[in-house]
Amino acid sequence: YVGDFRKGMKVLLDGQPCEMLSVEFKKPGKGQAVYTTRIRNLLNGKTYDIKYRSGDSLESADIRNSDGIYSYFDGTDYIFLDNESFEQVGLSGEVCGYQMKFIPENTECGLLYWNGQLIGVTPPKHIVLEVTYTEPAAKGDTATNVTKAATVDVGGEVQVPAFIAQGNRIKIDTESGTYIERVND
Structure with a gap:
């Protein structure tokens, strides 16, 4: 439900996994309360500003977190070593975003999986x-x-x-x- 929305929450929007970047609650003098959210699509990195009324709901996304190490950039993809499966997995530069410009090789990062596919990276803050x-x-x-x-x-x-x-x-x-x-x- 909308009342449970929190920053960092993972939800499905039109069948795609998204992360809530911000949630603001507004209660006008008359009418229903409105929740203004900023949501980032975890597959393509696009952000959306969406308003929800109290009573609306979104399905939560089944996201698996794993620890990994940033190995190298091959020109188009950032390559990570998953600490649990010991497999090398890659993610495109567009999805990783500008934050990877500040991450040296061999840095521990969080890896986000959806349906067995790497969809996101969480570098150290x-x-x-x-x-x-x-x-x-x-x-x-x-x-x-x-x-x-x-x-x-x-x-x-x-x-x-x-x-x-x-x-x-x-x-x-x-x-x-x-x-x-x-x-x-």
């Missing part, structure tokens, strides 16, 4: 990477929230504060691809 290239900070550029682009050792690009220099290690939120903090080892 945060990852620490080294900055391999960034422009030096301009002298006198001390205004608040000044950012610049930085390339990390696995090739991804992230916006960082002006004080970050080449060689610094930074923590990145893999879900949004944003800088969190500088890490001092």
